[in-house]
Amino acid sequence: MKRELAHRYFPWLVLLPALCWFVLFVAYPSFYSLTSSFFLWFVQNPFASKFVGFKNYVELFRDPRFITAVRNTFVYAVLKTGLVALLGVILAKTVFALKHGSRFYMFSIFLPSLCSATAVGLFFTYLYQPQFGLFNFLLTRLGFPRQGFLNNPQQAIYCVIFTDIWQSLGFATLVFLAGLHNIPDVFYEAAQIDGAPDFVIFWKVIFPLARRVFLFITVVTAVTTFQAFDLVFVMTSSGGGTGGASGGPGYSSYTLALQVYNDGMMRSQIGTASAVALVLFLIVGFLTVLQFKILKPEWEY
Amino acid sequence: MVPKSRAERNTQVRSHIVCGIIAFIMAVPFVWMILSSFKPSAEVVRMPPTFFPENFTTKT
Numbered sequence: 001m002k003r004e005l006a007h008r009y010f011p012w013l014v015l016l017p018a019l020c021w022f023v024l025f026v027a028y029p030s031f032y033s034l035t036s037s038f039f040l041w042f043v044q045n046p047f048a049s050k051f052v053g054f055k056n057y058v059e060l061f062r063d064p065r066f067i068t069a070v071r072n073t074f075v076y077a078v079l080k081t082g083l084v085a086l087l088g089v090i091l092a093k094t095v096f097a098l099k100h101g102s103r104f105y106m107f108s109i110f111l112p113s114l115c116s117a118t119a120v121g122l123f124f125t126y127l128y129q130p131q132f133g134l135f136n137f138l139l140t141r142l143g144f145p146r147q148g149f150l151n152n153p154q155q156a157i158y159c160v161i162f163t164d165i166w167q168s169l170g171f172a173t174l175v176f177l178a179g180l181h182n183i184p185d186v187f188y189e190a191a192q193i194d195g196a197p198d199f200v201i202f203w204k205v206i207f208p209l210a211r212r213v214f215l216f217i218t219v220v221t222a223v224t225t226f227q228a229f230d231l232v233f234v235m236t237s238s239g240g241g242t243g244g245a246s247g248g249p250g251y252s253s254y255t256l257a258l259q260v261y262n263d264g265m266m267r268s269q270i271g272t273a274s275a276v277a278l279v280l281f282l283i284v285g286f287l288t289v290l291q292f293k294i295l296k297p298e299w300e301y
Numbered sequence: 302m303v304p305k306s307r308a309e310r311n312t313q314v315r316s317h318i319v320c321g322i323i324a325f326i327m328a329v330p331f332v333w334m335i336l337s338s339f340k341p342s343a344e345v346v347r348m349p350p351t352f353f354p355e356n357f358t359t360k361t
Contacts, residue, residue, distance in 0.1 A: 108324040
């Protein structure tokens with residue numbers, strides 16, 4: 001009897017530390033965020049908060065800042081995920097074909113991934129600088145007009161996206177390279193003997209067999225990109241010329257994560273910030289499920 | 302591991318060129334960052350910029 005009891009409760013005992021951690025740091029904050037999104041939340045006295053139902057959400061969709069943030073976040077995610085996956089696989093394929101020197105190329109391609117986002121952001125801010133930045137120097141040397149880059153509302157978000165691609169390409173290439181090494185040589189040889197051109201080899205051999213790698217890269221890149229905060233925060237605050245407020249000139253490079261921070265921390269509107277965070281969560285969840293459905297591997301080798 | 306046919310050697314050369322260009326683009330900002338860290342502040346913002354530090358310093 002006693003032994004049976006021990007048998008029954010032992011798993012719970014082992015689970016206890018992890019369960020405590022989960023409840024304290026995952027479940028409770030999530031629940032707090034969910035409830036506070038339905039309240040007009042007072043930071044100083046949360047118990048006096050007023051229940052307002054879906055008012056936070058309704059106001060959100062009337063807010064032009066939010067619309068800009070959604071558009072920017074989607075542009076950011078689509079451009080970055082697409083370009084990183086495409087360039088990464090092309091680069092991995094090219095490096096894979098090399099007989100000598102692939103290590104040297106992988107080293108220099110992977111180098112940017114080792115830097116912290118803050119350092120990269122600050123450094124690119126300086127490269128993008130309109131007066132003495134390197135990019136403008138090269139552009140004027142080549143005979144192009146001087147660009148505003150981070151100071152130009154139309155270009156700011158794309159400058160950040162470029163920096164992010166520069167930083168995360170190395171990791172994607174590395175993972176794709178590992179995926180290519182995983183495919184048995186017989187498939188390449190068979191395709192080559194049949195005389196398939198490179199494009200067909202890529203589409204009919206590499207893509208189906210490395211589907212898990214594609215899934216991993218696109219999901220991870222998309223999820224991290226939807227939460228893009230660090231680079232936007234660093235680059236647009238110091239380079240945007242709006243006196244310290246991040247988000248670019250005006251609100252032109254607002255992203256959803258940035259809006260969560262600005263509303264919740266700077267303006268103390270916890271309710272609105274929670275609503276944004278929840279919308280962001282729903283978008284990311286939906287897209288991840290979609291990606292799993294589309295890129296699901298059909299078979300193993 | 303010597304490339305056998307002419308076509309294979311061409312592929313190798315092409316791959317080296319593509320990798321070289323991309324590796325160069327990826328590495329230049331990084332090298333620039335490290336080199337700039339040895340320049341005095343006035344030289345960092347100078348126009349036209351210098352690639353190698355003219356007044357090498359470790360004070361910054």
